[in-house]
Amino acid sequence: MTSYEQWISFYTIVRKDVVRMLRIWPQTFLPAIVTSALYFLVFGAFMGSRIGTIEGVPYIMFIVPGLVMMQAVMNSYTNVAFVMFQSKFFNRNIDEILVSPTPPWVLIAGFVAGGVLRGVVTALLVLLVALVFTPLAIFNGFIIALFLILASVIFALGGLTNGVFAKSMDAINIVPTFVLQPLVYLGGVFYSAKTLPGIWGEVTMIDPIFYLVNGFRYGFIGKSDVSVWLAIGVLCALAALLFAVVLYLLRTGLGLRQ
Amino acid sequence: MELALDIQNLQKKYADGTPALQGVSLQVPKGDFYALLGPNGAGKTTLIGIATGLVNKTGGSFKIDGIDFDAHPEKARRKVGVVPQNLNVDFFGKVIDIVVNQGGYYGIPRSVALPRAEALLTAVGLSDKRTTQARQLSGGMQRRLMIARALIHEPDLLFLDEPTAGVDIEMRRSMWDYLKTLTARGVTILLTTHYLEEAEQLAKHVAIINKGTIVADGTMDEILARYDEAQQQHKGYRGSRLEEVFLQLTREPEKPS
Numbered sequence: 184m185t186s187y188e189q190w191i192s193f194y195t196i197v198r199k200d201v202v203r204m205l206r207i208w209p210q211t212f213l214p215a216i217v218t219s220a221l222y223f224l225v226f227g228a229f230m231g232s233r234i235g236t237i238e239g240v241p242y243i244m245f246i247v248p249g250l251v252m253m254q255a256v257m258n259s260y261t262n263v264a265f266v267m268f269q270s271k272f273f274n275r276n277i278d279e280i281l282v283s284p285t286p287p288w289v290l291i292a293g294f295v296a297g298g299v300l301r302g303v304v305t306a307l308l309v310l311l312v313a314l315v316f317t318p319l320a321i322f323n324g325f326i327i328a329l330f331l332i333l334a335s336v337i338f339a340l341g342g343l344t345n346g347v348f349a350k351s352m353d354a355i356n357i358v359p360t361f362v363l364q365p366l367v368y369l370g371g372v373f374y375s376a377k378t379l380p381g382i383w384g385e386v387t388m389i390d391p392i393f394y395l396v397n398g399f400r401y402g403f404i405g406k407s408d409v410s411v412w413l414a415i416g417v418l419c420a421l422a423a424l425l426f427a428v429v430l431y432l433l434r435t436g437l438g439l440r441q
Numbered sequence: 442m443e444l445a446l447d448i449q450n451l452q453k454k455y456a457d458g459t460p461a462l463q464g465v466s467l468q469v470p471k472g473d474f475y476a477l478l479g480p481n482g483a484g485k486t487t488l489i490g491i492a493t494g495l496v497n498k499t500g501g502s503f504k505i506d507g508i509d510f511d512a513h514p515e516k517a518r519r520k521v522g523v524v525p526q527n528l529n530v531d532f533f534g535k536v537i538d539i540v541v542n543q544g545g546y547y548g549i550p551r552s553v554a555l556p557r558a559e560a561l562l563t564a565v566g567l568s569d570k571r572t573t574q575a576r577q578l579s580g581g582m583q584r585r586l587m588i589a590r591a592l593i594h595e596p597d598l599l600f601l602d603e604p605t606a607g608v609d610i611e612m613r614r615s616m617w618d619y620l621k622t623l624t625a626r627g628v629t630i631l632l633t634t635h636y637l638e639e640a641e642q643l644a645k646h647v648a649i650i651n652k653g654t655i656v657a658d659g660t661m662d663e664i665l666a667r668y669d670e671a672q673q674q675h676k677g678y679r680g681s682r683l684e685e686v687f688l689q690l691t692r693e694p695e696k697p698s
């Protein structure tokens with residue numbers, strides 16, 4: 184395929200996903216708005232007034248980046264995992280792309296771009312909700328955008344791997360509940376890792392969401408538990424690793440071709 | 442003779458050990474209407490799956506319009522369209538979107554694909570359903586949608602895996618008329634069907650596959666000439682000549698007692 188044709192194919196995959204997301208917006212975009220409004224209300228407004236400040240910022244401002252990141256991660260992941268699983272398992276319409284000359288990397292890029300759009304748009308919606316509860320500090324807009332996109336890319340790739348491997352719907356639900364949720368809650372969304380006692384501080388260090396939340400939070404409040412450059416390095420490496428895994432899976436047809 | 446499809450010694454063993462194809466060779470001339478016939482589980486869908494790049498072969502090779510599939514997969518894929526045996530459309534997609542998007546995967550921009558899709562939907566009698574969701578179509582309509590989808594990139598070789606299953610008589614006839622206009626334009630069609638009278642009427646060449654091996658192939662006349670009244674064993678129902686030849690070639694041999 185020429186690069187123009189590859190672009191058309193990429194655009195088609197993304198467009199189709201966006202049409203789907205908008206058609207079922209009460210399932211795609213609404214839940215994040217409702218849950219995060221509840222979080223802001225309960226943890227931010229009610230409890231935040233008791234907790235006071237963390238690292239010198241009001242508690243609600245401390246948790247906003249974490250909650251936004253949580254939604255970006257969850258939504259980009261489940262979007263791609265679900266769409267991939269559905270199209271390979273229920274409708275089998277992944278064959279539409281598999282018979283075509285669209286190369287595997289364009290397929291991956293298209294699915295991931297769909298997940299990234301879902302993650303980023305959801306994050307922006309949650310930020311809007313946050314504005315109802317607190318004025319937002321912005322320290323560095325570029326860092327904010329960079330971490331938001333990195334998060335969505337990594338978890339969209341993760342979701343794609345999950346979707347390609349999954350043999351049943353359970354396998355799609357297990358990972359978000361038993362892997363992503365713990366990673367999110369232990370990744371410093373609600374607290375500073377510095378405040379954790381003993382071993383827990385080190386456990387946190389191997390959690391990719393810890394780097395995402397900290398880098399993202401740095402973009403807002405200018406403070407982070409780790410160096411932002413270290414965070415960017417770790418996350419880029421993770422993204423590259425996941426891309427290689429997914430590309431290998433698709434090239435060999437594992438999971439998609441018999 | 443130029444070949445639209447040239448399969449050499451194709452083999453497929455599924456992961457669970459099922460030997461679906463055991464050294465199949467098949468030559469489909471350009472512009473032909475070719476029928477691949479065989480009982481359930483003979484390996485027809487597997488063969489089509491491999492030729493369209495959806496199933497990985499375990500041995501052998503094949504060329505599409507002279508292009509080796511392994512060496513130039515992208516070039517070969519462009520030439521091929523497929524109507525699969527099982528429905529594989531996005532149930533919630535709109536009819537027109539499904540056809541236009543398929544063009545997109547071949548690199549055809551929407552501005553080009555849209556008018557083509559409209560024309561194809563008209564040809565298969567679905568133009569009034571263009572904005573209906575696929576799940577709301579009847580079974581026969583879904584099959585016709587898959588035909589329109591398979592043609593959006595104007596393939597030279599079209600695989601039809603039981604395209605008329607569940608299609609009513611009137612629609613089936615108009616479908617065959619339409620498919621004949623395609624072969625008249627030079628499109629090669631490889632078809633599987635269990636309606637042998639259909640194959641007898643339409644196909645120039647036939648191959649009969651049984652348990653993963655080709656047991657007979659040739660022109661329709663050659664195959665029909667193998668009809669042997671003496672072997673005629675069915676007392677009750679009698680089908681067409683092709684049906685009887687088919688049964689003689691694929692029937693389990695009677696076990697000596």
Ligand SMILES: Nc1ncnc2c1ncn2[C@@H]1O[C@H](COP(=O)(O)OP(=O)(O)OP(=O)(O)O)[C@@H](O)[C@H]1O
Pocket residue numbers: 441455456457459460461479480481482483484485486487488526
């Ligand atoms: N995904 C699969 N995994 C394992 N075995 C398979 C798979 N698909 C098909 N088979 C086996 O391969 C053999 C050939 O199947 P295939 O679907 O190609 O037959 P067919 O000729 O298309 O039959 P039908 O007329 O019923 O459609 C059968 O024994 C079948 O059980």
Ligand SMILES: [Mg+2]
Pocket residue numbers: 485486487526602
């Ligand atoms: Mg079949």
